[in-house]
Amino acid sequence: MxxxxxxxxxxxxxxxxxxxxxxxxxxxxxxxxxxxxxxxEKIQKIIEELDYQPNIMARMLASKKVIKIAAxxxxxxxxxxxxxxxxxxxNQAASEIRNFGVMVEHYFFDQNAKQTFINQADIILKKGYxxxxxxxxxxxxxxxxxxxxxxxxxxxxxxxxxLANQANIAYIGPDLFQSGYLAAHLSKxxxxxxxxxxxxxxxxxxxxxxxxxxxxxxxxxxxxxxxIVVDIDKIDVNETDYNSLQKILKQQFEKNRPNLVxxxxxxVSSVAKFFNEYKIKDVKLMGYDFLEENITHLKNGTIDFxxxxxxxxxxxxxxxxxxxxxxxxxxxxxxxxxxxxITKENYIYYKN
Amino acid sequence: MxxxxxxxxxxxxxxxxxxxxxxxxxxxxxxxxxxxxxxxEKIQKIIEELDYQPNIMARMLASKKVIKIAAxxxxxxxxxxxxxxxxxxxNQAASEIRNFGVMVEHYFFDQNAKQTFINQADIILKKGYxxxxxxxxxxxxxxxxxxxxxxxxxxxxxxxxxLANQANIAYIGPDLFQSGYLAAHLSKxxxxxxxxxxxxxxxxxxxxxxxxxxxxxxxxxxxxxxxIVVDIDKIDVNETDYNSLQKILKQQFEKNRPNLVxxxxxxVSSVAKFFNEYKIKDVKLMGYDFLEENITHLKNGTIDFxxxxxxxxxxxxxxxxxxxxxxxxxxxxxxxxxxxxITKENYIYYKN
DNA sequence: ACCTGTTTCGTTAACGTACACGAATATATT
DNA sequence: AATATATTCGTGTACGTTAACGAAACAGGT
Numbered sequence: 001m002x003x004x005x006x007x008x009x010x011x012x013x014x015x016x017x018x019x020x021x022x023x024x025x026x027x028x029x030x031x032x033x034x035x036x037x038x039x040x041e042k043i044q045k046i047i048e049e050l051d052y053q054p055n056i057m058a059r060m061l062a063s064k065k066v067i068k069i070a071a072x073x074x075x076x077x078x079x080x081x082x083x084x085x086x087x088x089x090x091n092q093a094a095s096e097i098r099n100f101g102v103m104v105e106h107y108f109f110d111q112n113a114k115q116t117f118i119n120q121a122d123i124i125l126k127k128g129y130x131x132x133x134x135x136x137x138x139x140x141x142x143x144x145x146x147x148x149x150x151x152x153x154x155x156x157x158x159x160x161x162x163l164a165n166q167a168n169i170a171y172i173g174p175d176l177f178q179s180g181y182l183a184a185h186l187s188k189x190x191x192x193x194x195x196x197x198x199x200x201x202x203x204x205x206x207x208x209x210x211x212x213x214x215x216x217x218x219x220x221x222x223x224x225x226x227x228i229v230v231d232i233d234k235i236d237v238n239e240t241d242y243n244s245l246q247k248i249l250k251q252q253f254e255k256n257r258p259n260l261v262x263x264x265x266x267x268v269s270s271v272a273k274f275f276n277e278y279k280i281k282d283v284k285l286m287g288y289d290f291l292e293e294n295i296t297h298l299k300n301g302t303i304d305f306x307x308x309x310x311x312x313x314x315x316x317x318x319x320x321x322x323x324x325x326x327x328x329x330x331x332x333x334x335x336x337x338x339x340x341x342i343t344k345e346n347y348i349y350y351k352n
Numbered sequence: 353m354x355x356x357x358x359x360x361x362x363x364x365x366x367x368x369x370x371x372x373x374x375x376x377x378x379x380x381x382x383x384x385x386x387x388x389x390x391x392x393e394k395i396q397k398i399i400e401e402l403d404y405q406p407n408i409m410a411r412m413l414a415s416k417k418v419i420k421i422a423a424x425x426x427x428x429x430x431x432x433x434x435x436x437x438x439x440x441x442x443n444q445a446a447s448e449i450r451n452f453g454v455m456v457e458h459y460f461f462d463q464n465a466k467q468t469f470i471n472q473a474d475i476i477l478k479k480g481y482x483x484x485x486x487x488x489x490x491x492x493x494x495x496x497x498x499x500x501x502x503x504x505x506x507x508x509x510x511x512x513x514x515l516a517n518q519a520n521i522a523y524i525g526p527d528l529f530q531s532g533y534l535a536a537h538l539s540k541x542x543x544x545x546x547x548x549x550x551x552x553x554x555x556x557x558x559x560x561x562x563x564x565x566x567x568x569x570x571x572x573x574x575x576x577x578x579x580i581v582v583d584i585d586k587i588d589v590n591e592t593d594y595n596s597l598q599k600i601l602k603q604q605f606e607k608n609r610p611n612l613v614x615x616x617x618x619x620v621s622s623v624a625k626f627f628n629e630y631k632i633k634d635v636k637l638m639g640y641d642f643l644e645e646n647i648t649h650l651k652n653g654t655i656d657f658x659x660x661x662x663x664x665x666x667x668x669x670x671x672x673x674x675x676x677x678x679x680x681x682x683x684x685x686x687x688x689x690x691x692x693x694i695t696k697e698n699y700i701y702y703k704n
Numbered sequence: 705a706c707c708t709g710t711t712t713c714g715t716t717a718a719c720g721t722a723c724a725c726g727a728a729t730a731t732a733t734t
Numbered sequence: 735a736a737t738a739t740a741t742t743c744g745t746g747t748a749c750g751t752t753a754a755c756g757a758a759a760c761a762g763g764t
Contacts, residue, residue, distance in 0.1 A: 010750055021714045026752065034712060056451045057409040058750035061719045065752095096676075099408045100452075178700070185697040189541040222697075324448075339698045345537040345574075346691045348530070362720055373744045378722065386742060410720035413749045417722095 010055055018043050029054065056327065060101045067102045069322055070124045071133040071315075072117075073159075075108035079240055081291055082266050082311065083135075086159065089315025090133065097323055104319055105129075112204050114138055121145040125152060131322035132156035133315075136163050139210060157321050159314045161211050170321045172335045174309040176211065180218025182339050183262055183286055186305050190284040191230075191259045198258035199234040202245065202267040212264040219262065233258065242270055249274050263287035268306070272297035290342060290350055298344055306342040308350065313337065362407055369402075370395045381406065408679060412453045419454045421674055422476045423485040423667075424469075425511075427460035431592055433643055434618050434663065435487075438511065441667025442485065449675055456671060457481075464556055466490055473497040477504060483674035484508035485667075488515050491562060509673050511666045513563050522673045524687045526661040528563065532570025534691050535614055535638055538657050542636040543582075543611045550610035551586045554597065554619040564616040571614065585610065594622055601626050615639035620658070624649035642694060642702055650696055658694040660702065665689065 011029070015022045020039060027035045028043045035043075046052075071090050074083045087106070094104035107124060109117040117138050124132065125148055132154055136142030146166050149156055155169050162171045187197065199219065201212045216234070223230055233256055237245055249271065252258075261283060263271050268287020272294075275285065286305045287294065297303040314337060321331045342350055363381070367374045372391060379387045380395045387395075398404075423442050426435045439458070446456035459476060461469040469490050476484065477500055484506055488494030498518050501508055507521050514523045539549065551571065553564045568586070575582055585608055589597050601623065604610075613635060615623055620639020624646075627637065638657045639646065649655040666689060673683045694702055 012750075022751085023714055023716095023753090024712080027713085030752085032753095036712060039712085053451070055413075055750050057412045057453070058719090059752075060409045061407075061413055061721090061749090062751040063753080064719060099405070099679075101409070178698070182695075182697045185695065327451075338692065338702050340690065341693050341698075343534075343537065345534045346530070346693075350690050364720075374721085375723085375744055376742080379743085382722080384723095388742060391742085407720050410749090411722075413719090413751090414721040415723085416749060 010052065010058075014043060014046050014050065014052060017046050056100075065101070067131070067323070067326055068129045069102065069104045069131045069133065069319060070107060070127075070129040071104060071319070072107045072109065072120055072124060073133075073135040073315075074111045074137060077111065080266050081293075082289055085290070085311035086135070086315035086318075089312035089317075090319050091315075092312075093316045093319035093323075097320075102323055109137075111137060114141060114205075117141050121148075125149070128152075129154060131326055133318045133322060134158055135160045137161070137211075138205075139163065155322065155325055157318045157325075159318045160311075168333075169325045170318075170331050170333050170335060172314050172317050172321065173337060174339065175336045176214035177218035177221070178336075179307060179309065179339055180215035180220075180264070181222045182218075182341075183215070183305075183307055184219045184222030186286065186307075186341065187230075187260055187262070187284075188228075190286070190304055194229050194231075195259040196231045196233065196256060198252065198256075198261045199232055200237065200249075200261060200263045200271065201235070202237045202240060202263065202265060202270070204238055204240050215264045219264075231256075240267065242273060245270050246274050246277070250278070253278075253280075258283060260284040260286070265289070266291055266294065268303060269293035269297055272302040275302050290347070295347055298342065298347055301344065304343075306347075308340045308342055309337040310340065362404065362410075366395060366398050366402065366404060369398050408452075417453070419483070419675070419678055420481045421454065421456045421483045421485065421671060422459060422479075422481040423456060423671070424459045424461065424472055424476060425485075425487040425667075426463045426489060429463065432618050434641055437642070437663035438487070438667035438670075441664035441669070442671050443667075444664075445668045445671035445675075449672075454675055461489075463489060466493060466557075469493050470497075473500075477501070480504075481506060483678055485670045485674060486510055487512045489513070489563075490557075491515065507674065507677055509670045509677075511670045512663075520685075521677045522670075522683050522685050522687060524666050524669050524673065525689060526691065527688045528566035529570035529573070530688075531659060531661065531691055532567035532572075532616070533574045534570075534693075535567070535657075535659055536571045536574030538638065538659075538693065539582075539612055539614070539636075540580075542638070542656055546581050546583075547611040548583045548585070548608060550604065550608075550613045551584055552589065552601075552613060552615045552623065553587070554589045554592060554615065554617060554622070556590055556592050567616045571616075583608075592619065594625060597622050598626050598629070602630070605630075605632075610635060612636040612638070617641070618643055618646065620655060621645035621649055624654040627654050642699070647699055650694065650699055653696065656695075658699075660692045660694055661689040662692065 011022050011025050015025045018025065018039070020043065024035055024039065025043055028040050073086055076083050076087070090104060107120040109120050118141055132149055134142065134156055136158055142163060143166070146156060150167060158166070158168050158171045160173045161176070162173065199216060201216070203212060220232065233252065235248060235252055237248055261271055266287065266289035268285065269291065272285060275283065285303045287303060288307050290306060290308045294303060294306055298306055317335060325331050340350065363374050363377050367377045370377065370391070372395065376387055376391065377395055380392050425438060428435050442456060459472040461472050470493055484501055486494065486508055488510055494515060495518070498508060502519060510518070510520050510523045512525045513528070514525065551568060555564060572584065585604065587600060587604055589600055613623055615638070618639065618641035620637065621643065624637060627635065637655045639655060640659050642658060642660045646655060646658055650658055669687060677683050692702065
């Protein structure tokens with residue numbers, strides 16, 4: 001008579017009220033088969049009445065299942081350390097929920113080599129995961145990959161750049177168009193109307209361009225909407241090494257020296273290097289991302305603004321969203337990151 | 353022979369290796385007394401070797417203890433809805449960890465009535481909590497309260513404004529000085545050197561002023577450091593109703609019409625109202641906080657910049673930090689919020 | 705009526721830890 | 735040396751859930 005006497009909560013209470021065993025209740029909760037329609041209905045009604053919420057801790061303990069989440073993102077190259085930040089966020093989330101039976105595993109691909117993406121995707125599918133965090137840099141390959149995930153019933157979250165109609169549980173990242181739009185607005189504080197702007201896209205893989213193009217669209221849209229006349233020159237640089245860039249920039253500056261340069265991604269530090277080398281001081285410079293090399297140039301005044309969209313938080317929230325989803329919680333399906341403006345004055349307080 | 357056969361992990365494995373029972377291991381882990389120095393040492397060594405991490409879920413399940421956290425913050429007045437945001441963050445955190453045996457309870461005080469703070473503090477101490485989240489608006493009373501918390505061994509986190517030397521587990525909020533400093537920097541984009549600036553403090557309770565004064569310090573420090581000459585007028589408004597403010601502003605504008613007005617808190621919308629009423633369009637305006645009434649004036653151009661420091665995240669992180677701390681995790685002791693600049697263009701994307 | 709197969713359900717041992725209870729051993733007291 | 739008192743330790747039950755196993759009830763076919 002010492003046992004669980006009169007107390008009873010949760011599954012046991014439901015069982016008692018329904019005059020069945022906890023085994024049966026368990027079956028309807030996890031809708032396994034093997035319970036008649038009648039008793040199933042009866043139990044479900046009681047569950048609703050009691051507003052029963054399963055005890056996650058007990059659940060995790062009993063089913064020694066481990067939730068396995070895969071994260072597939074670009075590797076940190078020596079060309080750009082950008083992906084360090086999302087990775088850090090992913091790791092932070094992982095360590096916070098490791099105690100709750102969650103395992104997060106990383107996979108990396110080379111942004112300059114599509115095949116590495118395809119290979120990693122295959123491995124992930126083969127190993128089998130409960131959830132996926134993906135940075136869909138290669139558009140076509142990602143769509144293919146995600147289709148297969150859907151077949152395997154693997155829910156996924158996209159970060160950094162979005163893909164339409166993929167039935168993802170969430171997109172977490174910037175609104176690219178708006179980001180470019182804001183950049184244009186900021187230029188108002190740097191130059192006067194009818195001055196000359198140079199827009200620079202630096203990226204090797206053409207596939208990554210849709211990312212940059214959306215920013216460019218936003219950038220141009222601002223001037224149109226505000227009826228501001230500016231001359232916008234544009235150059236696409238397909239080689240990411242400094243020498244190629246330097247050559248192209250030099251040419252461009254001789255032809256049409258701009259008053260403002262807007263770099264559509266984190267490579268802005270290379271342009272800053274060019275500025276320093278050629279002692280260019282009267283031209284304003286804006287670009288993206290809170291990277292050490294960029295911050296250096298922000299500090300010494302070469303770069304005027306950096307736009308940043310919380311890469312670390314993208315990783316963190318990405319993992320957490322998958323976890324929450326797997327815990328049956330509902331997750332906001334679009335979580336645009338704020339568009340942060342970083343200046344010489346506030347960079348100290350910016351947390352990636 | 354069916355039982356836990358050979359497997360064994362955690363506490364049981366330790367017991368086996370030390371040739372003791374799990375009871376004894378349990379005693380040293382939770383350092384209860386009743387275990388000899390010798391065996392205690394032996395067990396601790398094994399724990400280290402194994403890098404044993406207790407299973408939180410099992411722990412929570414077994415000890416049906418519920419972690420109780422109290423949050424004491426200002427109530428949302430009709431004068432300002434600011435504290436809505438931190439409250440929302442607190443609630444979000446609460447709902448995310450409710451399943452893990454955590455209960456968060458709210459207490460509110462009136463910013464215009466010290467006694468309400470004292471009363472709520474007493475209630476909290478009487479009821480007994482495992483952790484406390486506090487917005488220490490009243491300096492002296494807060495210090496007193498926290499001293500008593502220390503006596504009762506209640507760990508606490510401070511948000512929104514800091515108090516020195518309180519042995520808190522964390523401060524989560526703005527760096528006020530830097531916040532004012534940045535505001536001054538932004539003014540560079542709004543006015544030219546040697547123009548006139550008006551700084552406005554609006555607050556009834558003098559105790560709240562140390563908060564505003566730090567911003568003012570930062571604001572002035574910028575101009576000094578950059579050797580920029582500006583005329584800074586300053587007015588303190590102790591009545592928070594619009595009529596009083598309007599009268600004082602009108603006087604000030606007739607005497608020394610400024611080119612820029614900097615309001616050191618969220619009451620900037622009242623000044624914006626004044627601008628509208630008197631059709632003032634050539635004077636720039638900056639202030640604090642992402643509130644509906646402020647956003648309205650940002651949209652129509654009356655307010656040029658809003659500075660905001662993630663009030664919702666302050667609440668969220670505050671609760672989470674206490675929780676992590678109670679879970680034995682180490683928590684960063686100072687978590688300055690980023691200083692966000694909100695403009696007409698990016699406010700859509702700002703998440704409190 | 706019996707046997708066979710299927711559906712429906714109850715029982716029970718885990719998951720890893722906490723804690724109460726009592727047994728065993730050591731130390732102190734006479 | 736015998737008893738009383740601390741100190742140190744082992745055992746067992748419980749936390750709420752999962753999942754394997756098997757018992758009971760029912761169906762269909764002969």
